[in-house]
Amino acid sequence: MTAEADSSRPADRSHGANDAGGGGRQRHRRRNRRGNGPRRPRPLPVGIDFGTDSSSLADFGPDGAPHVQPNARGELRTASAVNVSPNCLTLGTPFGDDQDADETQFEGDEPESGNAEGCPISMAGFKRMYQDSGGTFQRGGAAITAGGGPVTPKLLGAAFLRGFTRETAGNRPEDAPVVMTVPHAFTRTPRDAVRAAGRIAGLNVAETLSETSAAALAWLWKDTAADGQAVGRTRHALIYDLGAGTFDAAIVRTRRNELHVVAAEGDPHLGGRDWTETLAEDVAERFREKHDHNPFTRWRARQRLLGQCERAKLRLSQRPVSDVPVIAAGRQDVFEVTRDRFEGLTQDLLRRTRDLTEFLLENAGLEPEDLDVILPVGGAAAMPAVRRMLGELFGPRATPDHAARKAFPDPRTAVAEGAAVYAAMLRATAGANGDGPPPDVPARVRRRLRAITLEEVSAHSVGVEIEDANVPGRRLNHVVLPRGVRLPTAVQMTFGTTVADAEGIRLRLVEGERPEAADCDRLGEYRITGLPPGLPVRSPVTVHISLDERNAPHVTAHRALAPGTNGAQRAHHNLAPLTVEPLRLAPGSKEEAEARNRLARLMPHPR
Structure with a gap:
Protein backbone atom coordinates (compact mmCIF):
# COMPACT_ATOMS: atom_id res chain seq x y z
CA MET A 1 0.00 0.00 0.00
CA THR A 2 2.86 2.36 0.78
CA ALA A 3 4.51 1.65 -2.57
CA GLU A 4 1.29 2.41 -4.44
CA ALA A 5 0.85 5.65 -2.53
CA ASP A 6 4.46 6.68 -3.22
CA SER A 7 4.22 5.86 -6.91
CA SER A 8 1.11 8.01 -7.32
CA ARG A 9 2.73 11.18 -5.98
CA PRO A 10 5.28 11.73 -8.80
CA ALA A 11 2.50 11.28 -11.35
CA ASP A 12 0.48 13.99 -9.63
CA ARG A 13 3.52 16.31 -9.51
CA SER A 14 4.25 15.70 -13.16
CA HIS A 15 0.71 16.70 -14.10
CA GLY A 16 1.08 19.84 -12.03
CA ALA A 17 4.42 20.64 -13.69
CA ASN A 18 2.97 20.21 -17.15
CA ASP A 19 0.00 22.41 -16.30
CA ALA A 20 2.19 25.08 -14.75
CA GLY A 21 4.76 24.97 -17.54
CA GLY A 22 2.69 24.91 -20.71
CA GLY A 23 -0.58 26.19 -19.28
CA GLY A 24 -2.48 24.45 -22.09
CA ARG A 25 -4.20 21.92 -19.89
CA GLN A 26 -5.35 24.57 -17.43
CA ARG A 27 -6.65 26.78 -20.24
CA HIS A 28 -8.45 23.77 -21.74
CA ARG A 29 -10.14 23.11 -18.40
CA ARG A 30 -11.14 26.76 -18.09
CA ARG A 31 -12.65 26.69 -21.58
CA ASN A 32 -14.69 23.60 -20.65
CA ARG A 33 -15.93 25.27 -17.48
CA ARG A 34 -17.10 28.25 -19.53
CA GLY A 35 -19.12 25.92 -21.73
CA ASN A 36 -16.92 26.32 -24.84
CA GLY A 37 -16.09 22.63 -24.95
CA PRO A 38 -17.80 19.30 -24.32
CA ARG A 39 -18.70 18.70 -20.71
CA ARG A 40 -20.40 15.69 -19.22
CA PRO A 41 -23.39 16.74 -17.10
CA ARG A 42 -22.98 16.03 -13.41
CA PRO A 43 -25.57 13.50 -12.25
CA LEU A 44 -28.02 14.80 -9.66
CA PRO A 45 -27.98 13.09 -6.24
CA VAL A 46 -30.93 10.72 -5.91
CA GLY A 47 -32.92 9.44 -2.93
CA ILE A 48 -35.14 6.36 -3.14
CA ASP A 49 -37.83 5.40 -0.66
CA PHE A 50 -38.00 1.66 -1.40
CA GLY A 51 -41.34 0.77 0.20
CA THR A 52 -43.17 -2.48 0.77
CA ASP A 53 -46.25 -1.51 -1.27
CA SER A 54 -45.07 1.58 -3.13
CA SER A 55 -41.89 3.57 -3.70
CA SER A 56 -40.87 7.09 -4.64
CA LEU A 57 -37.75 8.73 -6.07
CA ALA A 58 -36.49 12.27 -5.55
CA ASP A 59 -33.46 14.10 -6.86
CA PHE A 60 -31.72 17.13 -5.40
CA GLY A 61 -31.98 19.84 -8.01
CA PRO A 62 -29.73 22.80 -8.81
CA ASP A 63 -32.26 25.04 -7.03
CA GLY A 64 -31.27 23.50 -3.70
CA ALA A 65 -34.46 21.53 -3.11
CA PRO A 66 -35.45 17.85 -3.43
CA HIS A 67 -37.97 17.09 -6.17
CA VAL A 68 -40.06 13.91 -6.29
CA GLN A 69 -40.17 12.55 -9.82
CA PRO A 70 -43.48 11.21 -11.19
CA ASN A 71 -43.79 7.92 -13.01
CA ALA A 72 -45.16 7.48 -16.53
CA ARG A 73 -48.72 7.94 -15.19
CA GLY A 74 -47.87 11.17 -13.40
CA GLU A 75 -48.03 9.54 -9.95
CA LEU A 76 -45.54 10.38 -7.20
CA ARG A 77 -45.53 6.82 -5.88
CA THR A 78 -45.14 3.60 -7.86
CA ALA A 79 -46.43 0.20 -6.79
CA SER A 80 -43.53 -1.97 -5.56
CA ALA A 81 -44.62 -4.95 -7.60
CA VAL A 82 -43.24 -7.17 -10.36
CA ASN A 83 -45.07 -9.29 -12.91
CA VAL A 84 -43.35 -12.68 -13.05
CA SER A 85 -43.57 -14.85 -16.16
CA PRO A 86 -41.43 -17.91 -16.91
CA ASN A 87 -39.15 -15.93 -19.22
CA CYS A 88 -39.47 -12.27 -18.30
CA LEU A 89 -40.04 -9.75 -15.51
CA THR A 90 -41.91 -6.45 -15.82
CA LEU A 91 -43.21 -3.79 -13.47
CA GLY A 92 -46.52 -4.89 -11.98
CA THR A 93 -49.28 -3.72 -9.69
CA PRO A 94 -49.99 -5.05 -6.20
CA PHE A 95 -52.85 -7.29 -5.16
CA GLY A 96 -53.67 -8.40 -8.71
CA ASP A 97 -54.92 -4.94 -9.73
CA ASP A 98 -53.69 -5.68 -13.25
CA GLN A 99 -56.31 -8.38 -13.73
CA ASP A 100 -59.55 -7.93 -15.65
CA ALA A 101 -62.62 -6.84 -13.74
CA ASP A 102 -64.45 -10.06 -14.61
CA GLU A 103 -62.19 -12.78 -13.24
CA THR A 104 -64.62 -15.69 -13.16
CA GLN A 105 -63.00 -17.08 -16.31
CA PHE A 106 -59.82 -17.83 -14.36
CA GLU A 107 -61.37 -19.90 -11.62
CA GLY A 108 -61.74 -23.13 -13.55
CA ASP A 109 -58.33 -23.26 -15.22
CA GLU A 110 -56.17 -21.32 -12.78
CA PRO A 111 -52.86 -23.12 -12.14
CA GLU A 112 -52.76 -24.82 -8.76
CA SER A 113 -49.04 -24.33 -8.21
CA GLY A 114 -45.95 -22.52 -9.45
CA ASN A 115 -46.04 -20.50 -12.67
CA ALA A 116 -44.90 -23.10 -15.21
CA GLU A 117 -48.15 -22.74 -17.18
CA GLY A 118 -47.03 -19.28 -18.29
CA CYS A 119 -49.67 -17.18 -16.51
CA PRO A 120 -48.00 -14.00 -15.24
CA ILE A 121 -48.12 -13.51 -11.47
CA SER A 122 -48.08 -10.06 -9.94
CA MET A 123 -45.89 -10.20 -6.83
CA ALA A 124 -45.59 -7.50 -4.17
CA GLY A 125 -44.55 -7.22 -0.54
CA PHE A 126 -41.24 -8.99 -1.20
CA LYS A 127 -39.31 -6.39 0.80
CA ARG A 128 -40.65 -7.94 3.99
CA MET A 129 -38.77 -11.13 3.17
CA TYR A 130 -35.48 -9.21 3.22
CA GLN A 131 -35.50 -9.76 6.97
CA ASP A 132 -34.74 -13.43 6.29
CA SER A 133 -31.38 -14.63 5.09
CA GLY A 134 -32.78 -15.99 1.85
CA GLY A 135 -35.70 -18.01 0.59
CA THR A 136 -37.70 -18.38 -2.59
CA PHE A 137 -41.35 -17.90 -3.48
CA GLN A 138 -43.66 -20.86 -3.75
CA ARG A 139 -47.23 -21.35 -4.86
CA GLY A 140 -49.12 -24.49 -4.01
CA GLY A 141 -45.90 -26.20 -2.92
CA ALA A 142 -44.08 -25.53 -6.22
CA ALA A 143 -41.39 -22.91 -6.74
CA ILE A 144 -42.13 -19.83 -8.81
CA THR A 145 -39.40 -19.56 -11.44
CA ALA A 146 -38.16 -17.13 -14.05
CA GLY A 147 -35.47 -17.78 -16.63
CA GLY A 148 -35.01 -21.33 -15.41
CA GLY A 149 -34.15 -20.35 -11.84
CA PRO A 150 -36.03 -19.65 -8.62
CA VAL A 151 -37.49 -16.23 -7.91
CA THR A 152 -35.97 -14.69 -4.78
CA PRO A 153 -36.90 -11.50 -2.90
CA LYS A 154 -33.56 -9.94 -3.90
CA LEU A 155 -34.21 -10.65 -7.59
CA LEU A 156 -37.68 -9.11 -7.40
CA GLY A 157 -36.32 -6.07 -5.58
CA ALA A 158 -33.63 -5.59 -8.21
CA ALA A 159 -36.16 -6.04 -11.03
CA PHE A 160 -38.48 -3.48 -9.52
CA LEU A 161 -35.70 -0.96 -8.90
CA ARG A 162 -34.42 -1.41 -12.46
CA GLY A 163 -37.83 -0.71 -13.98
CA PHE A 164 -38.84 1.93 -11.44
CA THR A 165 -35.70 4.03 -11.78
CA ARG A 166 -35.76 3.86 -15.58
CA GLU A 167 -39.36 5.05 -15.56
CA THR A 168 -38.98 7.87 -13.03
CA ALA A 169 -35.34 8.89 -13.38
CA GLY A 170 -35.40 9.01 -17.18
CA ASN A 171 -31.99 9.10 -18.81
CA ARG A 172 -29.95 10.10 -15.77
CA PRO A 173 -26.36 8.83 -15.78
CA GLU A 174 -25.95 5.43 -14.18
CA ASP A 175 -23.27 6.75 -11.84
CA ALA A 176 -25.68 9.16 -10.13
CA PRO A 177 -25.14 8.75 -6.36
CA VAL A 178 -28.14 7.03 -4.78
CA VAL A 179 -29.19 6.87 -1.14
CA MET A 180 -31.76 4.17 -0.39
CA THR A 181 -33.85 4.17 2.77
CA VAL A 182 -34.50 1.23 5.08
CA PRO A 183 -36.62 0.81 8.22
CA HIS A 184 -34.75 1.68 11.41
CA ALA A 185 -35.56 -1.75 12.83
CA PHE A 186 -33.80 -3.57 9.98
CA THR A 187 -30.69 -5.47 11.02
CA ARG A 188 -27.55 -5.73 8.91
CA THR A 189 -28.77 -8.62 6.73
CA PRO A 190 -31.85 -6.88 5.26
CA ARG A 191 -29.93 -3.60 4.96
CA ASP A 192 -27.26 -5.40 2.93
CA ALA A 193 -30.00 -7.06 0.88
CA VAL A 194 -31.43 -3.64 -0.04
CA ARG A 195 -27.96 -2.43 -1.07
CA ALA A 196 -27.37 -5.58 -3.10
CA ALA A 197 -30.74 -5.25 -4.88
CA GLY A 198 -29.83 -1.70 -5.83
CA ARG A 199 -26.40 -2.71 -7.13
CA ILE A 200 -27.86 -5.62 -9.12
CA ALA A 201 -30.33 -3.13 -10.65
CA GLY A 202 -27.35 -1.08 -11.83
CA LEU A 203 -27.62 1.72 -9.27
CA ASN A 204 -24.63 3.48 -7.73
CA VAL A 205 -25.76 2.93 -4.12
CA ALA A 206 -23.74 5.34 -2.02
CA GLU A 207 -25.43 4.65 1.31
CA THR A 208 -28.56 3.52 3.11
CA LEU A 209 -30.41 5.74 5.59
CA SER A 210 -33.08 4.99 8.19
CA GLU A 211 -36.52 6.10 7.02
CA THR A 212 -37.21 8.07 10.20
CA SER A 213 -33.91 9.94 9.85
CA ALA A 214 -34.71 10.69 6.21
CA ALA A 215 -38.13 12.10 7.11
CA ALA A 216 -36.60 14.23 9.87
CA LEU A 217 -33.96 15.49 7.45
CA ALA A 218 -36.64 16.47 4.92
CA TRP A 219 -38.44 18.43 7.64
CA LEU A 220 -35.26 20.13 8.83
CA TRP A 221 -34.35 21.13 5.28
CA LYS A 222 -37.81 22.42 4.36
CA ASP A 223 -38.43 24.17 7.66
CA THR A 224 -35.33 26.32 7.22
CA ALA A 225 -35.13 26.62 3.47
CA ALA A 226 -37.50 29.58 3.08
CA ASP A 227 -35.00 32.20 4.25
CA GLY A 228 -31.90 30.00 4.29
CA GLN A 229 -31.50 30.45 8.04
CA ALA A 230 -31.57 27.54 10.46
CA VAL A 231 -33.83 27.70 13.50
CA GLY A 232 -31.68 28.60 16.50
CA ARG A 233 -33.69 27.17 19.36
CA THR A 234 -33.65 23.52 20.32
CA ARG A 235 -36.71 21.52 19.26
CA HIS A 236 -37.82 17.93 19.80
CA ALA A 237 -39.86 16.13 17.18
CA LEU A 238 -41.52 12.72 16.97
CA ILE A 239 -41.33 10.89 13.64
CA TYR A 240 -44.24 8.43 13.54
CA ASP A 241 -43.63 6.35 10.42
CA LEU A 242 -46.37 3.83 9.67
CA GLY A 243 -45.65 2.43 6.24
CA ALA A 244 -47.13 -0.52 4.47
CA GLY A 245 -44.65 -3.09 5.76
CA THR A 246 -42.98 -1.67 8.88
CA PHE A 247 -43.53 0.75 11.75
CA ASP A 248 -40.77 3.00 13.07
CA ALA A 249 -40.80 5.85 15.54
CA ALA A 250 -37.98 8.20 16.45
CA ILE A 251 -37.48 11.26 18.61
CA VAL A 252 -35.06 13.76 17.12
CA ARG A 253 -33.55 16.92 18.53
CA THR A 254 -32.70 19.78 16.19
CA ARG A 255 -30.87 23.05 16.66
CA ARG A 256 -29.69 25.10 13.71
CA ASN A 257 -28.16 22.56 11.31
CA GLU A 258 -27.79 19.76 13.85
CA LEU A 259 -30.03 16.71 13.75
CA HIS A 260 -29.60 14.24 16.60
CA VAL A 261 -31.63 11.05 16.90
CA VAL A 262 -32.35 10.84 20.63
CA ALA A 263 -34.05 7.45 20.55
CA ALA A 264 -35.67 5.19 17.97
CA GLU A 265 -37.76 2.03 18.04
CA GLY A 266 -39.41 -0.07 15.39
CA ASP A 267 -41.39 -3.18 14.57
CA PRO A 268 -40.38 -4.70 11.21
CA HIS A 269 -43.44 -6.97 11.26
CA LEU A 270 -46.11 -4.28 11.63
CA GLY A 271 -47.43 -2.03 8.88
CA ASP A 348 -54.84 -4.25 18.54
CA LEU A 349 -52.55 -3.23 15.65
CA LEU A 350 -53.00 0.44 16.48
CA ARG A 351 -52.37 -0.29 20.15
CA ARG A 352 -49.00 -1.83 19.28
CA THR A 353 -47.89 1.42 17.64
CA ARG A 354 -49.07 3.43 20.65
CA ASP A 355 -47.29 1.15 23.12
CA LEU A 356 -44.06 1.43 21.15
CA THR A 357 -44.40 5.23 20.96
CA GLU A 358 -44.93 5.51 24.72
CA PHE A 359 -41.98 3.18 25.31
CA LEU A 360 -39.90 5.44 23.07
CA LEU A 361 -40.81 8.50 25.13
CA GLU A 362 -39.89 6.67 28.32
CA ASN A 363 -36.51 5.63 26.91
CA ALA A 364 -35.79 9.19 25.84
CA GLY A 365 -36.72 10.53 29.28
CA LEU A 366 -39.34 12.85 27.79
CA GLU A 367 -42.99 13.60 28.44
CA PRO A 368 -45.50 14.16 25.62
CA GLU A 369 -45.56 17.89 26.36
CA ASP A 370 -41.79 18.06 25.81
CA LEU A 371 -42.25 17.49 22.08
CA ASP A 372 -42.56 20.52 19.80
CA VAL A 373 -43.49 18.79 16.54
CA ILE A 374 -45.32 15.57 15.59
CA LEU A 375 -44.54 14.30 12.08
CA PRO A 376 -46.77 11.44 10.85
CA VAL A 377 -45.10 9.75 7.86
CA GLY A 378 -46.24 6.94 5.60
CA GLY A 379 -49.49 6.24 3.83
CA ALA A 380 -51.03 4.25 6.67
CA ALA A 381 -50.47 7.19 9.06
CA ALA A 382 -53.33 8.99 7.29
CA MET A 383 -55.96 6.65 8.78
CA PRO A 384 -58.38 8.58 11.05
CA ALA A 385 -57.78 6.18 13.96
CA VAL A 386 -54.05 6.94 13.84
CA ARG A 387 -54.65 10.70 13.88
CA ARG A 388 -57.07 10.39 16.80
CA MET A 389 -54.58 8.31 18.76
CA LEU A 390 -51.81 10.83 18.18
CA GLY A 391 -54.18 13.61 19.22
CA GLU A 392 -54.94 11.78 22.46
CA LEU A 393 -51.22 11.45 23.19
CA PHE A 394 -49.93 14.85 22.09
CA GLY A 395 -52.89 17.19 21.84
CA PRO A 396 -53.02 20.03 19.28
CA ARG A 397 -49.42 19.44 18.17
CA ALA A 398 -50.60 16.27 16.41
CA THR A 399 -53.00 18.36 14.27
CA PRO A 400 -51.09 21.57 13.38
CA ASP A 401 -52.81 24.49 11.71
CA HIS A 402 -52.36 25.22 8.03
CA ALA A 403 -49.51 27.69 8.55
CA ALA A 404 -47.48 25.20 10.57
CA ARG A 405 -48.25 22.36 8.20
CA LYS A 406 -46.71 24.27 5.30
CA ALA A 407 -43.30 23.67 6.89
CA PHE A 408 -43.88 19.90 6.87
CA PRO A 409 -42.90 17.68 3.94
CA ASP A 410 -45.58 15.58 2.23
CA PRO A 411 -46.04 12.46 4.43
CA ARG A 412 -46.15 10.29 1.30
CA THR A 413 -42.84 11.51 -0.11
CA ALA A 414 -40.93 12.87 2.91
CA VAL A 415 -38.66 9.82 3.11
CA ALA A 416 -37.55 10.09 -0.53
CA GLU A 417 -37.00 13.84 -0.18
CA GLY A 418 -34.85 13.37 2.92
CA ALA A 419 -32.83 10.66 1.18
CA ALA A 420 -32.15 13.06 -1.70
CA VAL A 421 -30.99 15.73 0.76
CA TYR A 422 -28.66 13.20 2.39
CA ALA A 423 -27.29 12.16 -1.01
CA ALA A 424 -26.55 15.83 -1.68
CA MET A 425 -24.87 16.11 1.73
CA LEU A 426 -22.57 13.20 0.89
CA ARG A 427 -21.82 14.73 -2.49
CA ALA A 428 -21.10 18.19 -1.05
CA THR A 429 -18.85 16.76 1.65
CA ALA A 430 -16.92 14.76 -0.94
CA GLY A 431 -16.44 17.92 -2.97
CA ALA A 432 -15.21 19.79 0.10
CA ASN A 433 -12.60 17.11 0.82
CA GLY A 434 -11.35 16.94 -2.74
CA ASP A 435 -12.73 13.43 -3.30
CA GLY A 436 -15.28 14.48 -5.88
CA PRO A 437 -16.97 17.44 -7.51
CA PRO A 438 -19.51 19.48 -5.55
CA PRO A 439 -23.09 19.46 -6.82
CA ASP A 440 -24.28 22.12 -9.25
CA VAL A 441 -26.06 24.19 -6.62
CA PRO A 442 -25.50 27.72 -5.33
CA ALA A 443 -22.63 28.26 -2.92
CA ARG A 444 -24.94 29.05 0.01
CA VAL A 445 -26.73 25.71 -0.49
CA ARG A 446 -23.41 23.85 -0.61
CA ARG A 447 -22.35 25.54 2.61
CA ARG A 448 -25.57 24.51 4.30
CA LEU A 449 -25.30 20.93 3.05
CA ARG A 450 -21.81 20.72 4.52
CA ALA A 451 -22.94 22.31 7.79
CA ILE A 452 -25.70 19.79 8.56
CA THR A 453 -24.71 17.08 11.00
CA LEU A 454 -26.70 13.89 11.48
CA GLU A 455 -26.18 11.64 14.49
CA GLU A 456 -28.11 8.36 14.70
CA VAL A 457 -28.43 5.62 17.30
CA SER A 458 -27.91 1.90 16.91
CA ALA A 459 -31.05 -0.09 16.18
CA HIS A 460 -29.97 -3.32 17.87
CA SER A 461 -27.48 -4.65 20.37
CA VAL A 462 -24.16 -5.97 19.08
CA GLY A 463 -22.68 -9.06 20.70
CA VAL A 464 -19.88 -11.57 20.37
CA GLU A 465 -20.82 -15.21 19.82
CA ILE A 466 -19.34 -17.26 22.67
CA GLU A 467 -19.59 -20.84 23.90
CA ASP A 468 -21.83 -21.66 26.84
CA ALA A 469 -19.50 -23.03 29.51
CA ASN A 470 -22.31 -25.14 30.97
CA VAL A 471 -23.97 -26.53 27.81
CA PRO A 472 -21.63 -27.99 25.16
CA GLY A 473 -22.44 -26.82 21.64
CA ARG A 474 -24.63 -23.95 22.77
CA ARG A 475 -23.64 -20.54 21.41
CA LEU A 476 -24.62 -17.39 23.30
CA ASN A 477 -24.92 -13.72 22.41
CA HIS A 478 -22.51 -11.86 24.70
CA VAL A 479 -23.72 -8.25 24.27
CA VAL A 480 -20.87 -5.72 24.13
CA LEU A 481 -22.73 -2.70 22.66
CA PRO A 482 -26.35 -2.23 23.80
CA ARG A 483 -28.95 -0.93 21.37
CA GLY A 484 -29.81 2.73 21.33
CA VAL A 485 -26.24 4.01 21.79
CA ARG A 486 -25.21 7.08 19.83
CA LEU A 487 -23.16 6.44 16.71
CA PRO A 488 -20.24 6.21 16.22
CA THR A 489 -19.40 4.07 19.24
CA ALA A 490 -16.77 1.54 20.28
CA VAL A 491 -15.84 -0.93 22.98
CA GLN A 492 -12.65 -2.78 23.86
CA MET A 493 -12.77 -6.35 25.18
CA THR A 494 -10.13 -8.89 26.18
CA PHE A 495 -10.66 -12.54 25.26
CA GLY A 496 -8.55 -15.63 25.95
CA THR A 497 -7.50 -18.22 23.43
CA THR A 498 -9.33 -21.52 23.88
CA VAL A 499 -6.44 -23.82 22.85
CA ALA A 500 -2.67 -23.78 23.26
CA ASP A 501 -0.48 -22.68 20.35
CA ALA A 502 -3.46 -21.16 18.52
CA GLU A 503 -2.75 -20.04 14.96
CA GLY A 504 -5.69 -17.67 14.87
CA ILE A 505 -9.04 -16.70 16.34
CA ARG A 506 -12.41 -16.62 14.61
CA LEU A 507 -14.68 -13.88 15.92
CA ARG A 508 -18.40 -13.73 15.10
CA LEU A 509 -20.44 -10.62 15.75
CA VAL A 510 -24.22 -10.89 16.03
CA GLU A 511 -26.94 -8.24 16.09
CA GLY A 512 -30.02 -8.58 18.24
CA GLU A 513 -31.34 -8.86 21.77
CA ARG A 514 -32.00 -12.61 21.98
CA PRO A 515 -29.71 -14.63 24.32
CA GLU A 516 -29.16 -17.40 21.76
CA ALA A 517 -26.69 -16.42 19.05
CA ALA A 518 -28.60 -18.50 16.50
CA ASP A 519 -31.69 -16.31 17.08
CA CYS A 520 -29.78 -13.13 16.19
CA ASP A 521 -28.65 -11.72 12.86
CA ARG A 522 -25.06 -12.36 11.76
CA LEU A 523 -23.36 -8.97 11.69
CA GLY A 524 -19.86 -10.03 10.69
CA GLU A 525 -17.29 -12.79 10.93
CA TYR A 526 -13.57 -12.13 11.27
CA ARG A 527 -10.35 -14.18 11.32
CA ILE A 528 -7.65 -12.81 13.63
CA THR A 529 -4.16 -14.04 12.70
CA GLY A 530 -0.56 -13.14 13.46
CA LEU A 531 -0.35 -14.87 16.85
CA PRO A 532 3.18 -16.01 17.73
CA PRO A 533 3.78 -19.75 18.13
CA GLY A 534 3.77 -21.38 21.53
CA LEU A 535 1.11 -19.23 23.21
CA PRO A 536 -0.51 -21.05 26.18
CA VAL A 537 -4.25 -21.53 26.51
CA ARG A 538 -6.17 -18.45 27.70
CA SER A 539 -3.58 -16.06 26.31
CA PRO A 540 -5.19 -12.60 26.27
CA VAL A 541 -6.14 -10.95 23.00
CA THR A 542 -7.61 -7.43 23.06
CA VAL A 543 -10.33 -6.79 20.48
CA HIS A 544 -11.58 -3.31 19.58
CA ILE A 545 -15.13 -3.37 18.16
CA SER A 546 -16.65 -0.20 16.75
CA LEU A 547 -19.71 0.94 14.81
CA ASP A 548 -19.30 3.90 12.48
CA GLU A 549 -21.84 6.63 11.74
CA ARG A 550 -23.79 4.30 9.45
CA ASN A 551 -23.84 1.38 11.92
CA ALA A 552 -21.20 -0.59 9.97
CA PRO A 553 -18.92 -2.76 12.16
CA HIS A 554 -15.13 -2.50 12.30
CA VAL A 555 -12.76 -4.78 14.23
CA THR A 556 -9.10 -4.46 15.19
CA ALA A 557 -7.12 -6.71 17.52
CA HIS A 558 -3.91 -6.57 19.56
CA ARG A 559 -1.99 -8.98 21.72
CA ALA A 560 -0.61 -7.94 25.08
CA LEU A 561 3.19 -8.22 25.12
CA ALA A 562 4.93 -10.16 27.85
CA PRO A 563 6.45 -8.14 30.73
CA GLY A 564 9.84 -6.72 29.80
CA THR A 565 9.23 -6.89 26.05
CA ASN A 566 10.55 -3.85 24.18
CA GLY A 567 12.42 -2.72 27.29
CA ALA A 568 11.77 0.89 28.26
CA GLN A 569 9.25 1.41 25.45
CA ARG A 570 6.88 -1.22 26.79
CA ALA A 571 4.91 1.32 28.83
CA HIS A 572 3.99 3.22 25.68
CA HIS A 573 3.75 0.34 23.20
CA ASN A 574 2.44 -2.63 25.14
CA LEU A 575 0.17 -4.06 22.41
CA ALA A 576 1.25 -5.90 19.27
CA PRO A 577 -1.16 -5.42 16.30
CA LEU A 578 -2.76 -8.52 14.81
CA THR A 579 -4.25 -9.07 11.35
CA VAL A 580 -8.08 -8.99 11.13
CA GLU A 581 -9.62 -10.41 7.95
CA PRO A 582 -13.38 -9.93 7.37
CA LEU A 583 -15.04 -13.10 6.11
CA ARG A 584 -17.80 -11.48 4.04
CA LEU A 585 -18.42 -11.19 0.32
CA ALA A 586 -17.54 -7.73 -0.89
CA PRO A 587 -19.88 -5.65 -3.10
CA GLY A 588 -19.47 -6.57 -6.74
CA SER A 589 -18.94 -10.24 -5.96
CA LYS A 590 -19.31 -13.01 -8.50
CA GLU A 591 -22.81 -13.78 -7.23
CA GLU A 592 -23.94 -10.20 -7.82
CA ALA A 593 -22.42 -10.18 -11.30
CA GLU A 594 -24.33 -13.35 -12.18
CA ALA A 595 -27.53 -11.85 -10.76
CA ARG A 596 -27.06 -8.72 -12.90
CA ASN A 597 -26.60 -10.82 -16.03
CA ARG A 598 -29.69 -12.86 -15.22
CA LEU A 599 -31.74 -9.71 -14.62
CA ALA A 600 -30.58 -8.23 -17.92
CA ARG A 601 -31.84 -11.35 -19.72
CA LEU A 602 -35.19 -11.35 -17.90
CA MET A 603 -35.74 -7.60 -18.12
CA PRO A 604 -34.22 -6.30 -21.36
CA HIS A 605 -36.84 -3.54 -21.51
CA PRO A 606 -37.43 -2.40 -17.91
CA ARG A 607 -41.05 -1.29 -18.30
Missing part, protein backbone atom coordinates in the same frame (compact mmCIF):
# COMPACT_ATOMS: atom_id res chain seq x y z
CA GLY A 272 -50.43 -0.87 6.90
CA ARG A 273 -50.48 -4.16 5.02
CA ASP A 274 -51.50 -5.83 8.30
CA TRP A 275 -54.58 -3.58 8.43
CA THR A 276 -55.44 -4.65 4.88
CA GLU A 277 -54.93 -8.36 5.57
CA THR A 278 -57.01 -8.19 8.76
CA LEU A 279 -59.91 -6.67 6.84
CA ALA A 280 -59.49 -9.23 4.04
CA GLU A 281 -59.60 -12.11 6.52
CA ASP A 282 -62.83 -10.75 7.99
CA VAL A 283 -64.46 -10.37 4.56
CA ALA A 284 -63.23 -13.82 3.49
CA GLU A 285 -64.81 -15.35 6.59
CA ARG A 286 -68.11 -13.61 5.86
CA PHE A 287 -67.96 -14.92 2.27
CA ARG A 288 -67.19 -18.44 3.54
CA GLU A 289 -70.15 -18.40 5.94
CA LYS A 290 -72.49 -17.34 3.14
CA HIS A 291 -71.12 -19.37 0.19
CA ASP A 292 -69.23 -22.22 1.88
CA HIS A 293 -65.99 -21.28 0.12
CA ASN A 294 -62.87 -19.48 1.35
CA PRO A 295 -61.52 -17.03 -1.30
CA PHE A 296 -58.03 -17.38 0.18
CA THR A 297 -57.67 -20.90 -1.23
CA ARG A 298 -56.90 -19.51 -4.72
CA TRP A 299 -53.96 -17.23 -5.50
CA ARG A 300 -55.79 -14.86 -7.85
CA ALA A 301 -58.91 -14.70 -5.68
CA ARG A 302 -56.79 -13.87 -2.66
CA GLN A 303 -54.88 -11.18 -4.56
CA ARG A 304 -58.11 -9.64 -5.84
CA LEU A 305 -59.64 -9.60 -2.37
CA LEU A 306 -56.53 -7.98 -0.88
CA GLY A 307 -56.66 -5.33 -3.61
CA GLN A 308 -60.33 -4.61 -2.93
CA CYS A 309 -59.68 -4.37 0.81
CA GLU A 310 -56.72 -2.02 0.22
CA ARG A 311 -58.98 0.29 -1.76
CA ALA A 312 -61.71 0.00 0.88
CA LYS A 313 -59.17 0.93 3.57
CA LEU A 314 -58.28 4.07 1.65
CA ARG A 315 -61.94 4.96 1.10
CA LEU A 316 -62.70 4.50 4.80
CA SER A 317 -60.23 7.28 5.55
CA GLN A 318 -62.58 9.61 3.62
CA ARG A 319 -66.05 8.27 4.42
CA PRO A 320 -67.68 6.08 7.08
CA VAL A 321 -68.79 3.18 4.82
CA SER A 322 -67.28 1.26 1.91
CA ASP A 323 -68.19 -1.81 -0.13
CA VAL A 324 -65.86 -4.76 -0.78
CA PRO A 325 -66.74 -6.86 -3.86
CA VAL A 326 -65.62 -10.51 -3.79
CA ILE A 327 -65.29 -12.90 -6.75
CA ALA A 328 -64.44 -16.53 -5.97
CA ALA A 329 -65.52 -20.03 -7.02
CA GLY A 330 -67.70 -18.59 -9.79
CA ARG A 331 -69.70 -16.52 -7.29
CA GLN A 332 -69.84 -12.77 -6.78
CA ASP A 333 -70.92 -10.84 -3.73
CA VAL A 334 -70.52 -7.43 -2.11
CA PHE A 335 -69.97 -6.85 1.60
CA GLU A 336 -70.41 -3.55 3.41
CA VAL A 337 -67.67 -2.47 5.80
CA THR A 338 -68.07 0.45 8.17
CA ARG A 339 -65.22 2.50 9.57
CA ASP A 340 -66.25 1.48 13.07
CA ARG A 341 -66.06 -2.21 12.18
CA PHE A 342 -62.68 -1.75 10.49
CA GLU A 343 -61.24 0.15 13.44
CA GLY A 344 -62.57 -2.48 15.84
CA LEU A 345 -60.90 -5.27 13.85
CA THR A 346 -57.56 -3.48 13.85
CA GLN A 347 -57.51 -1.83 17.27
